[in-house]
Amino acid sequence: MAFCGKCGQKIEEGIKFCPACGAPVEVNATQSAQSQQPAGGYNQADIEQNKVMAVLAYFGILVLIPIFAAKESKFARFHSNQGLVLCIAAVLYGVAYSILSAVVLAISWRLYFVVSLLGLVSIVFAVLAVIGIINAANGKAKELPVIGKFKILK
Known part of the structure; x- marks a missing residue:
């Protein structure tokens, strides 16, 4: 699952724009790995x-x-x-x-x-x-x- 870089809203995979703020969603490999990897x-x-x-x-x-x-x-x-x-x-x-x-x-x-x-x-x-x-x-x-x-x- 990805997150909006502007507002932090959870975004389903495959969606191009944030449903909360409308910002375009860029999902790169580091953001995707970081959002799914639990810290502690x-x-x-x-x-x-x-x-x-x-x-x-x-x-x-x-x-x-x-x-x-x-x-x-x-x-x-x-x-x-x-x-x-x-x-x-x-x-x-x-x-x-x-x-x-x-x-x-x-x-x-x-x-x-x-x-x-x-x-x-x-x-x-x-x-x-x-x-x-x-x-x-x-x-x-x-x-x-x-x-x-x-x-x-x-």
Whole structure:
């Protein structure tokens, strides 16, 4: 399968003009080999077309956009899975922290300082999101530390 040199749209073989932008399609041997050869298991054209979707996957609930909009992209799907696991972990942490805070505050307001220190753990989720955004922007499909091994999406 070839890709348009102007807009990057997938083009069926044998078509002379891009259906998206109308530009003439030149398919030479190097472009054809490069578009079909996966780079690290992912198609290079797929990576270039879906970097924005992959980056968007690390912004909390916005992970739903690449999940539904880039279903066919392996690269965006990988980062959507990473972002979804990160979002679920952050929500679970928030719920657990809220419950723990309420219980400790009900027992004694003096102990609340100790629980508030546990709130600093939320910085870890921000750091993991930044790592994921950097990997997605650079076109890499690296798993996030600690939570990257969990797979929710196929």
